[in-house]
Amino acid sequence: MASWVGIVSWVQRGPQAQAIGNQVISIVTITHAALTHSAPELRKELLFELVSNEGIRIFPLEVTDKVAPPPDTPLMDDIESIVKSKLGSDTRFSSRVNDQPGFWVSFKIDDDKYWMMLERERITGLTRVQWAGWAAVVGVLSLLGAGLISSLINLPLSRLTAAARDIARGRKPDPLPEKGPTEIAEANHSFNQMVEDLAQVESDRAVILAGISHDLRTPLARMGLEVEMADLSTEAREGMQSDIAQMDAIIGQFLDYAKPTEAATFVPVDISALLEEVAREAGRTASLRVSTDIAPDLHVMGNSTDLRRVINNLIENARRYGTTPGTGYTEVDIACHAQGLGPLRRVVIEVQDHGVGVPDDQIEQLLKPFTRLDTARGQANGSGLGLAIVERAVTRHNAELHVKNRDGGGLQIRISMPPAA
Structure with a gap:
């Protein structure tokens, strides 16, 4: 916008100065000729016509006149240069004579000097309102252009983001178009090669x-x-x-x-029934005490085999490392409820034990492959992949996994999944 204002001011000044200068020269020349060739008795009527019809006033130039300098602007300097080149270098300009404002230009008839006063508006450039109007027009055009350019840039980025999200969900995205600006084409080509x-x-x-x-x-x-x-x-x-x-x-x-796990194989799964079945099977184990709080008829999109494996791994992890102190058996609580409304609705699954828990600063280590917290969770038989498998499967189901210590002792694992449409 600043560049535009500067360019318009610079480009407009020359033609505007030329137009005003030529206009002043024409008015002075015509007035000079009219006064010179008119009969003396008709000059008063001629001056009256000039004032009433053209807004031009003629006054004698006196030595005692109080003369204010013209506006000190680049436009006025250009006008002075143009007018003096035609009317003579002794032509004077003023913005106020004898405290009367206007656009004053001097000229001579024989040996007599006169002031010609024109309306001040003749030498003004664009008004503030005009500048504001043009600025608003240019601003709107700039915003439209910026919006168009932004959409052209964001469209390939949106495609790239959607394709990356598909990979994160276990789907193979469609190839991205390898055209457009060099950087976008190269990025899409590299992404397609990576896929x-x-x-x-x-x-x-x-x-x-x-x-x-x-x-x-x-x-x-x-x-x-x-x-x-x-x-x-x-x-x-x-x-x-x-x-x-x-x-x-x-x-x-x-x-x-x-x-x-291919996301394309996901189907609506009755997670309530699946959890009830897994809980009944786990309850047959002598060392487990399983309690449930499962809302009926909750459905999620997923692979039932993977979801069953996730819950079994959580129960097995609790059986191995979550033995309730002083009892010799493991208490496992399984809960499932819906939370939120509309697009924020989620199906929340919680599996928790009543063991000794895990030090807070080591909870994040539980989800890493081949990690076993021997000192925190007791024995160490296994590969250390149980919770890593859970975390991997949960991510593929576009769900969230949260692990924390349970109030009163033990570990609580919370899975938040989007419901089936």
């Missing part, structure tokens, strides 16, 4: 995991059979079988952690 690379990594990982499952579990099954047939004491056989079962469970955890 292809990630897809290839997922494919290679699936092949590797299939090989791990076959190559490790087959020998474990053979070892289990040999242990059954070997002439071992009961204690040794049970110990080896426990070790083999633990190794098989660890392999299963690795596979669960690495196995991708």
Whole structure:
């Protein structure tokens, strides 16, 4: 806007000064000619006509006149230069003569000098109202142009954001258009290449995991059979079988952690019924005491197998590390309720135990793969992937996971999921 004001002022000044200067020259020349060639008895009538019709007044120029200098502006300097080049360098200008304001220009008829007074408006530039009007027009045009440019820039960024969000949710986005400004085209090309690379990594990982499952579990099954047939004491056989079962469970955890879940397979899941079923199955374990507070008919979008695995991992984590002090068994509370209204509505699942909990400064470590807080949670048998699997599956379901210590002791894990449409 400042540049525009400067440019308009500079570009407009020359033509405006030329127009005003030519107008002053024409008026002075015509007035001079009219007064020179008119009969003396008709000059009063001529001066009256000039005043009443043209707003031009003629006064004799006296030495005693009190003359104020003209406005000190670049426009006035240009007007003076133009007028003096035609009427003579002795032409005088004034903004006030004998305390009467106006646009005063001197001229001569023979040896007599006169003042010609014109309206002051003849030498004014754009008024404040005109400047404000033009500024408003330019401001509106600038905003429209900025909005257009912003939309052209934001559209590729919005596509990129949506594609990145699809990847975070486990979906493969459509290829981004590799056109437009160089930076946008290069960014989209790099993103498309990254998506292809990630897809290839997922494919290679699936092949590797299939090989791990076959190559490790087959020998474990053979070892289990040999242990059954070997002439071992009961204690040794049970110990080896426990070790083999633990190794098989660890392999299963690795596979669960690495196995991708396609968001395209998500369907409405009756999470209330699923939680009731998981709670009944867990309640059959002798070392568990499971209580529930589950609202009926709550549905979420997801993969029922993954959601069942999430809840089972949370219960198993509580069974291993959340034993209620002084009882020898684990108390697990499972709750599920809907919270909020409209677009803010969420289905909230809570699983908590009554154990000793975890030091507050170590809670964030629980969600990291291969992390086991031995001192805080007791024993250390497993891969340390239980809660990492939960966190990974929850993220793929566009949900939020919160872990904190329960009031009164124990660990509380809270999952907030969007409901099914």
